[in-house]
Amino acid sequence: MAVAQRSGRSRYRLLLLILTAATLLTLDFRGFGPLETAQSRVRDVLEPVVSAVDVALGPVAEVWTVMFSYNDLRSENARLRDEVDRLGSADIRSAAQQDAFDRLLATTGVTYVEGVERLTATVLRDSVGNFDDDVMSIDVGRRHGVAPGMAVVTSAGFVGRVETVDAVSSTVTTVSDPALVIGVRLLDTGDVGLGHGMVGDPTKFEVDAGLRWPETGDLSELPTIGSPVVTAAGSRYPADIPVGRVASVEPAEAGLAQLVTVELAADTQDLGYVTVLLQTPEDEAPVGPDSPFSQESP
Amino acid sequence: MTAPQSLVTVLRPRRLLAGSVTLTVLRLIVVYVLALLLQLTFFSEVRVAGVAPELPALVAILAGLFAGPRHGSMVAFWAGLMWDVYLSTPLGLAAAAFAVVAYALGGVTEDLFHDTRIQTVVLVFAGTAAMVTAYALLGEVVGQRGLVDDRLPRVVLVASALNAVLSLVVAPAMRWAVGSRPARSRARRREPPDAPGRGR
Numbered sequence: 399m400a401v402a403q404r405s406g407r408s409r410y411r412l413l414l415l416i417l418t419a420a421t422l423l424t425l426d427f428r429g430f431g432p433l434e435t436a437q438s439r440v441r442d443v444l445e446p447v448v449s450a451v452d453v454a455l456g457p458v459a460e461v462w463t464v465m466f467s468y469n470d471l472r473s474e475n476a477r478l479r480d481e482v483d484r485l486g487s488a489d490i491r492s493a494a495q496q497d498a499f500d501r502l503l504a505t506t507g508v509t510y511v512e513g514v515e516r517l518t519a520t521v522l523r524d525s526v527g528n529f530d531d532d533v534m535s536i537d538v539g540r541r542h543g544v545a546p547g548m549a550v551v552t553s554a555g556f557v558g559r560v561e562t563v564d565a566v567s568s569t570v571t572t573v574s575d576p577a578l579v580i581g582v583r584l585l586d587t588g589d590v591g592l593g594h595g596m597v598g599d600p601t602k603f604e605v606d607a608g609l610r611w612p613e614t615g616d617l618s619e620l621p622t623i624g625s626p627v628v629t630a631a632g633s634r635y636p637a638d639i640p641v642g643r644v645a646s647v648e649p650a651e652a653g654l655a656q657l658v659t660v661e662l663a664a665d666t667q668d669l670g671y672v673t674v675l676l677q678t679p680e681d682e683a684p685v686g687p688d689s690p691f692s693q694e695s696p
Numbered sequence: 697m698t699a700p701q702s703l704v705t706v707l708r709p710r711r712l713l714a715g716s717v718t719l720t721v722l723r724l725i726v727v728y729v730l731a732l733l734l735q736l737t738f739f740s741e742v743r744v745a746g747v748a749p750e751l752p753a754l755v756a757i758l759a760g761l762f763a764g765p766r767h768g769s770m771v772a773f774w775a776g777l778m779w780d781v782y783l784s785t786p787l788g789l790a791a792a793a794f795a796v797v798a799y800a801l802g803g804v805t806e807d808l809f810h811d812t813r814i815q816t817v818v819l820v821f822a823g824t825a826a827m828v829t830a831y832a833l834l835g836e837v838v839g840q841r842g843l844v845d846d847r848l849p850r851v852v853l854v855a856s857a858l859n860a861v862l863s864l865v866v867a868p869a870m871r872w873a874v875g876s877r878p879a880r881s882r883a884r885r886r887e888p889p890d891a892p893g894r895g896r
Binding site for chain 1: 765
C-alpha cells in the first residue's frame with residue numbers, strides 16, 4: 399500500500415516536471431523576455447568562473463589536442479615549410495604570434511561594408527555540447543553595444559548572426575547552421591532568394607527559395623558557376639556582405655525553381671577573431687508580401 | 697508528556713531533516729557546478745572523434761541511480777535546466793529528457809542490491825545513450841533541425857562510452873553528494889540479523 403502510494407506520488411512529481419519543462423519550452427519559443435533575461439543573468443554570474451577555469455585548464459586541453467592531432471600537425475607543418483621555402487620568407491616572429499596577428503588582420507580588414515560601426519571580438523570557445531556545431535561564443539556583449547541579430551563577419555565574408563547577448567559575452571550562430579535563413583542576392587543575375595546552411599557540410603550553403611527556373615528554358619539565364627553571392631538589401635543584415643560563390647545550379651520543385659549550392663566565402667570553423675557589425679538588425683524575418691523574398695523560408 | 701515537550705519532539709527531527717536536505721542540496725550544487733565547468737571549458741576542446749562526454753547527463757543519471765526515481769528525477773530536471781541555459785536548443789528540452797530518463801533508470805534499478813562498479817558503468821552507458829537519444833528526438837519533435845542525422849549514432853556511442861568511463865570518478869562524488877552508500881552495504885544495514893528492516 400505504502401509502496402503504491404510512493405510510486406503514485408513520484409509519478410505525479412514526474413508529470414509536474416514534464417509540464418514545467420513544456421511550459422518553459424513554450425515560453426522560450428515565444429521569446430518570453432524575463433526567461434531570456436534570467437538565462438542571461440545565470441551565464442553572466444558564471445562567466446568569470448568559466449573564464450578562470452578555461453585559463454587554468456587550457457594548457458591541459460592543448461596537450462590533449464597536440465597528442466591526438468600529431469599527424470595533422472605534422473602534415474600541416476610540412477605544408478607550411480614548403481610554403482615558407484617557396485616564399486623565401488625571413489620571418490623572425492614566432493609562429494604563434496604570426497598566426498594570431500594574421501588572424502586579427504584578416505578579420506579587422508573588412509572593406510565591403512561602408513558606414514556601419516564595427517567591433518572586433520575574440521572567439522572564446524566553439525560549441526559546448528554535441529549538437530551545437532554551428533554555435534560559438536565571443537568576448538563582446540551588451541556592455542559593448544552588441545544586440546541579438548547583428549551580423550558577424552570576417553574579411554572573407556558573412557560568418558553568422560549574434561544569437562544571445564550577455565553582459566560581456568555573446569553566442570553566434572554561424573552561417574553553416576541549416577536553421578539560419580539568410581536573404582541573398584546572386585550578383586550574376588540580380589535575383590534574390592533565401593538560403594541556409596547544408597546539413598553535414600559546414601562549407602556549403604544552399605539557396606532553395608525564391609529563385610525561379612527560366613520559363614523559356616534558356617540556361618544562360620542561370621547564374622554562372624563561381625559567380626558571387628552576397629547578402630540582399632532588405633534582408634536582416636547589411637547589404638552586399640559576401641556570402642560565397644555559386645558551386646552548382648540544379649532544378650528543384652519539378653523544374654520550377656532553382657536550387658543553388660554556394661561555396662561559403664568565410665571559414666566558420668576554428669576562427670580566432672571576428673568582426674561584429676553594430677547595425678541594429680531588422681526585427682522581422684525577410685519574408686512576406688512586401689518583401690523581395692517572395693516565398694516562405696524553408 | 698507536556699505540550700512543549702511534545703512540540704520539541706516533533707520539531708527537532710524536522711529541523712534535523714531540513715538541515716540534512718540543505719546539506720545534500722549544497723553538495724549536489726558543488727558536484728554539478730564542477731561538472732558543468734569542466735563541460736564548458738575542458739571538454740569543449742577535448743573530444744574523442746569530435747564528440748564530448750555529457751557530464752550534466754552523467755550527474756543526472758547517477759542522481760537517478762543513487763537517489764531513486766523520486767528525488768533523482770528532480771535533480772536530473774535541474775541539471776538539465778542548467779545545461780539548457782548554455783545550449784542553443786530551447787530551455788526545457790534537456791530538462792525534460794534528463795528527468796524522464798533518470799526517473800526510468802531510478803525505477804528500474806531501485807531494487808538492485810548487488811551494485812558493483814561494472815553495473816554502474818553499464819547503467820551509465822545505457823542511461824547516457826537513452827538521454828542523448830531522447831534529447832535529440834524531443835528536439836526534432838519541437839522543430840529543432842540537425843539533431844537527428846547520420847551523426848547521431850556516433851554521438852550516442854562515443855558520449856555514452858566516455859560517460860561510462862568518467863562514471864568511475866563521478867560516481868563516488870555523487871554518492872557523497874546524495875549521501876548514498878553502495879547498495880550492498882545498504883542491504884546489510886537494512887536487514888540486520890536481530891532487527892526489523894527499515895526498507896528504502
